[in-house]
Amino acid sequence: MLLPTTLVGSYPQPGWLIDRVKLSKQVPRVRVSDLWLVPPEQLEAAQDDATILAIHDQERAGLDIISDGEQRRESYSNRFATALEGIDSDNPGTVINRTGRAIPVPRVVGPIKRTRPVELRDLQVLRANTKHAIKATVPGPFTMGRQAQDDYYKDEEAVALAYADAVNAEIKDLFTAGADVVQIDEPWMQQHPDKARRYGLKALERALSGVTGTVAVHLCFGYAAVVHEKPSGYSFLAELDACAAQQISIEAAQPKLDLAVLQQLPSKTIILGVIDLSDMNVESPETVAARIRRALPFVAPEEIIVAPDCGMKYLPREVADGKMRAMVAGAKIVRDELTKR
Secondary structure, eight states, X not given: OOSOBBOSSBOOOOTTTBOHHHHTTOOOSSOOGGXXXXXXXXXXXXXXXXXXXXXXXXXXXXXXXXXXXXXXXXXXXXXXXXXXXXXXXXXXXXXXXXXXXXXXXXXXXXXXXXXXXXXXXXHHHHHHTOXXXXXXXXXXHHHHHHTSEESSSOOHHHHHHHHHHHHHHHHHHHHHTTOXXXXXXXXXXXXXXXXXXXXXXXXHHHHTXXXXXXEEEEEOSOOTTTOOSOOSSOSSOXXXXXXXXXXXXXXXXXXXXXXXXXXXXXXXXXXXXXXXXXXXXXXXXXHHHXXXXXXXXXXXXXXXXXXXXXXXXXXXXXXXXXXXXXXXXXXXXXXXXXXXX
């Protein structure tokens, strides 16, 4: 399909599942079990229910590629990052986040190893409940390395490469279980461009070694609910044209990105952010269409996938639903224009 639509990954979790007021104040890097409102013995079943609701909301809105909405996660990264051997989450360390604040993070206390699939059941529930194409998301090795305190390797690159081996094994299991696309979230490459150039791309390539399915890499400036002032351009983006991933996911709506930068990614399909997540007003379909049209001088329409800027996790569910529907309608406007030429 021309201009297919998808989420970047997350969709709002129900208020009966997670404490959305507490959640709105943080993007957890360690586990925060008191966010969940359901008793531990009932939590998995409740997360299954929330996942099925998220799938159905996406289908009703008309999306083409469906995610599980990341309903089992406290954040996009901490579920996977804290499930690995060699990580101590009970006695956290600290790092400075992109807003300049010290935050608790996992400590690396031994060799980082993936001893079991982490998101496999998430994918299996998604696959069993939709006939659409499906996308799974995993945190990237560079980003997880920047979100951890290294008390073992004493080497930033070694930490990223160890995380890359864990991500590589996870991605292969997700494709085997039926994923059509796996997205790697690497927002901290934008925050630390020099280190991303020095060893981040190497870690990404290691994470993709031997992977044969369609992979997307998502770079953003941070959740709109947390990061309010955003730059108008990426400090690290063109470098990804050399990576093995077939798709690059960017935010363009809120930062009003100059889309001429897309000419620097000539070999990639672009997952184009056209929904501003800082605005609680639902865009009109024509506003969405105009944002899509801005990319057409620089990217062939066959190489554009339409998406929100970032995950919708922090939006009210009714706002997220309205924005999805506007996104689908806006994509249809441009699709119809293109097919009538």
